[in-house]
Amino acid sequence: xxxxxxxxxxxxxxxxxxxxxxxxxxxxxxxxxxxxxxxxxxxxxxxxxxxxxxxxxxxxxxxxxxxxxxxxxxxxxxxxxxxxxxxxxxxxxxxxxxxxxxxxxxxxxxxxxxxxxxxxxxxxxxxxxxxxxxxxxxxxxxxxxxxxxxxxxxxxxxxxxxxxxxxxxxxxxxxxxxxxxxxxxxxxxxxxxxxxxxxxxxxxxxxxxxxxxxxxxxxxxxxxxxxxxxxxxxxxxxxxxxxxxxxxxxxxxxxxxxxxxxxxxxxxxxxxxxxxxxxxxxxxxxxxxxxxxxxxxxxxxxxxxxxxxxxxxxxxxxxxxxxxxxx
Amino acid sequence: xxxxxxxxxxxxxxxxxxxxxxxxxxxxxxxxxxxxxxxxxxxxxxxxxxxxxxxxxxxxxxxxxxxxxxxxxxxxxxxxxxxxxxxxxxxxxxxxxxxxxxxxxxxxxxxxxxxxxxxxxxxxxxxxxxxxxxxxxxxxxxxxxxxxxxxxxxxxxxxxxxxxxxxxxxxxxxxxxxxxxxxxxxxxxxxxxxxxxxxxxxxxxxxxxxxxxxxxxxxxxxxxxxxxxxxxxxxxxxxxxxxxxxxxxxxxxxxxxxxxxxxxxxxxxxxxxxxxxxxxxxxxxxxxxxxxxxxxxxxxxxxxxxxxxxxxxxx
Numbered sequence: 001x002x003x004x005x006x007x008x009x010x011x012x013x014x015x016x017x018x019x020x021x022x023x024x025x026x027x028x029x030x031x032x033x034x035x036x037x038x039x040x041x042x043x044x045x046x047x048x049x050x051x052x053x054x055x056x057x058x059x060x061x062x063x064x065x066x067x068x069x070x071x072x073x074x075x076x077x078x079x080x081x082x083x084x085x086x087x088x089x090x091x092x093x094x095x096x097x098x099x100x101x102x103x104x105x106x107x108x109x110x111x112x113x114x115x116x117x118x119x120x121x122x123x124x125x126x127x128x129x130x131x132x133x134x135x136x137x138x139x140x141x142x143x144x145x146x147x148x149x150x151x152x153x154x155x156x157x158x159x160x161x162x163x164x165x166x167x168x169x170x171x172x173x174x175x176x177x178x179x180x181x182x183x184x185x186x187x188x189x190x191x192x193x194x195x196x197x198x199x200x201x202x203x204x205x206x207x208x209x210x211x212x213x214x215x216x217x218x219x220x221x222x223x224x225x226x227x228x229x230x231x232x233x234x235x236x237x238x239x240x241x242x243x244x245x246x247x248x249x250x251x252x253x254x255x256x257x258x259x260x261x262x263x264x265x266x267x268x269x270x271x272x273x274x275x276x277x278x279x280x281x282x283x284x285x286x287x288x289x290x291x292x293x294x295x296x297x298x299x300x301x302x303x304x305x306x307x308x309x310x311x312x313x314x315x316x317x318x319x320x321x322x323x324x325x326x327x
Numbered sequence: 328x329x330x331x332x333x334x335x336x337x338x339x340x341x342x343x344x345x346x347x348x349x350x351x352x353x354x355x356x357x358x359x360x361x362x363x364x365x366x367x368x369x370x371x372x373x374x375x376x377x378x379x380x381x382x383x384x385x386x387x388x389x390x391x392x393x394x395x396x397x398x399x400x401x402x403x404x405x406x407x408x409x410x411x412x413x414x415x416x417x418x419x420x421x422x423x424x425x426x427x428x429x430x431x432x433x434x435x436x437x438x439x440x441x442x443x444x445x446x447x448x449x450x451x452x453x454x455x456x457x458x459x460x461x462x463x464x465x466x467x468x469x470x471x472x473x474x475x476x477x478x479x480x481x482x483x484x485x486x487x488x489x490x491x492x493x494x495x496x497x498x499x500x501x502x503x504x505x506x507x508x509x510x511x512x513x514x515x516x517x518x519x520x521x522x523x524x525x526x527x528x529x530x531x532x533x534x535x536x537x538x539x540x541x542x543x544x545x546x547x548x549x550x551x552x553x554x555x556x557x558x559x560x561x562x563x564x565x566x567x568x569x570x571x572x573x574x575x576x577x578x579x580x581x582x583x584x585x586x587x588x589x590x591x592x593x594x595x596x597x598x599x600x601x602x603x604x605x606x607x608x609x610x611x612x613x614x615x616x617x618x619x620x621x622x623x624x625x626x627x628x629x630x631x632x633x634x635x636x637x638x639x640x641x642x
Contacts, residue, residue, distance in 0.1 A: 100539055101561070102635070102637060148636040151640065
């Protein structure tokens with residue numbers, strides 16, 4: 001593993017006036033790698049993404065180390081970060097409906113990014129834009145490029161957003177719930193496109209979602225977040241087949257599958273009792289203990305760290321299932 | 328766009344027609360016997376009838392209405408009952424004061440409001456940003472006449488740099504006319520600037536919190552680029568609406584500032600003629616103002632079409 005990581009996060013904290021949305025996050029996405037970041041709303045996923053981009057809302061501060069392209073992003077000035085955003089690291093946002101400038105043609109919005117970072121002329125940038133739109137499977141790109149955002153569909157808008165994010169062949173793309181706002185039928189197409197296009201460019205992907213099947217289909221590794229911390233981290237197959245943290249297990253058990261959905265209506269779908277704790281009232285010790293079925297005194301008293309053997313931050317990890325066949 | 332323009336034009340024409348009927352009915356309906364009012368208590372019946380006949384006031388209302396509109400369309404606004412002056416000449420001479428006053432006041436207001444409002448929106452957490460917001464509040468609370476009197480006391484009475492009031496005509500003494508307008512324009516501009524600052528501030532605040540500004544930042548624009556290239560362009564929509572309304576309000580609404588600085592502008596003329604029951608003068612002048620206001624609205628609507636593709640391309 002000599003290739004530098006696309007991004008390496010060490011002990012990241014995101015704080016606001018005594019509140020902490022992210023508390024000591026560490027993970028690495030290797031060059032061209034794909035990592036999923038899962039968790040319920042309020043677990044700190046989006047704050048992590050915005051911290052990596054250097055676009056935290058006013059008042060919020062990131063602390064720790066974010067190594068990317070040989071520099072620590074946290075120490076960079078906003079101007080230096082602006083020169084990187086869209087070029088070495090870019091982001092696809094959740095809601096394509098409101099994420100495009102309503103008074104500018106979509107083709108121009110893509111071309112703007114190319115011109116800003118690529119140093120090419122207007123004509124050249126528009127040519128690249130049309131190529132890019134074609135790669136995004138957008139129909140009749142010349143005509144579509146002249147449209148305004150309100151004239152095109154949600155799926156098309158998100159493809160435009162992805163084109164903007166990919167335009168400069170970034171080392172890392174952060175996708176924050178990129179399909180949540182889209183119709184189910186369009187979701188899969190957009191995800192497939194995102195997956196193929198990042199692979200072609202050898203861009204690393206940090207996929208933020210609460211949709212576990214999406215992670216399973218698209219990512220190599222997964223980090224499960226709860227209350228601002230990673231509670232389980234490992235290869236996707238391992239974590240999903242044999243979750244060692246009770247929260248991960250709860251998440252997986254809440255997923256409808258053909259096995260736990262009974263056709264006669266007597267559904268056996270389970271849910272995790274309780275809610276994600278609000279930031280000002282984080283529980284002591286392991287933040288998950290009030291909702292955990294096996295919590296004991298130590299869980300209430302001390303915060304567990306990620307255990308190298310299990311990959312889970314838990315005092316009483318779920319038992320390892322027997323490996324079926326050693327390959 | 329052509330459909331949009333055609334629809335707005337049609338609406339403009341219909342609205343002008345409706346307004347002309349409303350003005351005619353209101354003024355004639357409220358006036359009683361116009362000729363009797365004009366001539367006063369001691370007038371004889373013959374004199375009243377003679378005047379009524381001279382101005383066609385004895386004809387049916389419908390005929391009078393169409394007579395008025397027909398002449399209006401040919402540019403004939405009628406004549407004053409008392410002085411027999413042409414209303415058109417009166418209005419033009421008054422507008423040579425009112426238009427420079429309003430336009431310069433508004434431009435000054437915008438020159439203050441756009442930078443100040445934008446700054447206080449972006450840097451509401453800095454002392455200067457808070458100060459700007461505070462000053463704008465104070466400016467809104469200060470009545471325009473008080474600002475005018477204070478300025479007049481300082482620059483006119485104490486320092487003696489500018490006249491405290493009065494008017495010399497443009498062709499008689501151009502620089503004298505300019506000097507007469509300086510203090511009224513500053514008073515008007517400061518007060519307008521204060522309230523416009525609030526609108527600019529809230530428009531910019533709103534726009535800069537939009538997702539598309541975050542996208543602009545995420546694709547490499549600095550905060551300043553995002554403001555200038557994306558933010559202000561989108562904030563221009565609500566600001567254009569407010570500015571349009573302000574122009575409309577100003578043209579007949581500067582009576583206080585004209586009074587403080589003894590300027591013979593349009594607003595004071597209307598007020599004086601209402602008091603003197605100069606029916607035709609009031610009727611035609613108000614009609615002109617209404618057409619002007621609607622024209623401004625039309626321009627703002629068309630500007631909307633230019634600024635916002637969602638409006639332009641809507642069916």
